[in-house]
Amino acid sequence: MRLQDKVIIITGSTTGIGKAIALRCVEEGAKVVLHGLEEELGQEVLTEIGPEKAVLYIADLAKEETAGQLVEVALKAFxxxxxxxxxxxxxxxxxxxxxxxxFLHKVLAVNTVAPLLLIKAALPHLSETKGNVLNIGSVNAWSGEPNLLAYSISKGGLMTMTRNLGDALFRDKGVRVNQINPGWVLTETEIKRKQEHGLSETWYKSLPDMYAPSGRIIWPKEIAAAAVFWLSDECGPISGQVMELEQHPMIGRNAPKDTSTIK
Known part of the structure; x- marks a missing residue:
């Protein structure tokens, strides 16, 4: 049990990577605060985990008061x-x-500003437990896809924040701050997003080697497995670090001109 008796807030944990991280954290002995915008989906995850190990809070992170409310939920419950x-x-x-x-302000409010406000609200309590923060970024932080401009900007800002606070907070408060940058992950949202872009219902089953050398893209549970290391005491004094989780190098790799092979 690598996270035995630890209490962890996980934003966006009603689906996808966040849900996978929540389930894995509980398997490792933690208690979790689930968060999202979808009450029905959140209740499904809460039922799967059990109310003795999780609590659900539905709120919009674009609202500044949400950060403090999430911390209070954790303290009240656990x-x-x-x-x-x-x-x-x-x-x-x-x-x-x-x-x-x-539009840019809206994206930044959720993807970059909200994480900062959450860290600020949680910091007094994390300093007491010598706890840590794990930011979930994206490989798009390095440059981004042409059609993901605002998202990529927001993840670039998050990565700089991680490096800055990873040094400052560990030195001053003993609180580690690290980040993982997932590549292409097969979440429920990503499956739907690509279908909305005109791809077939089974687009993820036949991908070019350029995008998926292994024959598939990454599963959420594989991101969750990596998250456990950063959240656990196994991480030791490592702070201010960003780790890419993708199956091919991000530099020196050129995408094919013809992407029609993705169906």
């Missing part, structure tokens, strides 16, 4: 806080033509 996973994010298509100020 009496302490050991870790925070900033996973929730708006994954929305945009480019230079259709990204205006209001």
């Amino acid at each position: 009496g302490k806080l050991d870790a925070l996973v900033n996973n929730a994010a708006m994954v929305v298509s945009s480019n230079i033509e259709d990204t205006d100020g209001a």
Whole structure:
């Protein structure tokens, strides 16, 4: 039990990577605060885990008061806080033509500002337990896809925040801050998003080697397995680090000109 008796807030944990992290954390002995926007989906995860090991809080991270409320939920339910996973994010298509100020501010509010506010609200309690923060970023933080402009900007900001606070908070408060940058992950949302872009219902079953050398893309549970290391005491004094979780190098790799092989 690598997370025995630890209390962990996991934002965006009603689906996808966040849900996988929550389930794995409980398997490793933790108690979790589930969060999301979908009450029905959240209740399903809560039922799967059990109310003695989890509590659900539905709220919009774009509202500044949500950060403090989530911390209070953790303290009321379990009496302490050991870790925070900033996973929730708006994954929305945009480019230079259709990204205006209001849209960019909306994406940044959830993907970059909310994690900072959550860290700030959690910090007094994390310093007591010598806890840690794990930010879930994206390989798009390094440059991003052309149609993911606002999202990529927000993840680039999150990565800089991780490196900054990973040094400052560990030195001052003993609180580690690290980040994992997942590549292409087969979440429920991603399956639906690609279908909305015109791909078939089974697009993920036949991908070019360029995108999936293994023959498939990453599963959420594989991201969750990596998250456990950073959340556990096994991580030791490592802080301010960002780790890519993708099956091919991000630098020196050129995408094929013809992407029609993705169906």
